[in-house]
Amino acid sequence: MLILNRKIGEGIILGDNIEIKILDIQDGKIKIGIEAPKDIPILRKEVYDAVIEENQKSIESEFDISVLFNKE
Template sequence: MLALSRKKNEALIINNNIEITILEIKGEQVKIGITAPKEVPIYRKEVYVQIQNENKASVDVESLDALKKFLV
């Protein structure tokens, strides 16, 4: 993991086409802005983990259903 210090209105550039800017700092909370191409999905980590878990559960159920059909 790369750890960087940034101040308000300072930014990071990732892969030449993603910019992350520090918009506001209030106590322990930081507001960031992200500029990226529309085809680049951006999720909060907790949402991303939930999507991945739901996708995995769906695949598991679909695989089980397919196996049941194959055996019948």
């Protein structure tokens, strides 16, 4: 893992077309800005993890979908 120190107004470049900039630091929270092409999804890590977990639960579900179609 690369660890960098940045001040307000400074940033980093990822690849050729993604810029992450430090906008503000207050009360132990850092406000960042991200400039990237619209086709690149940007998600908060906790949201991404929740989606992965829910998808995994749906795959592991023991629900028999055939009961939805066999209504006799």
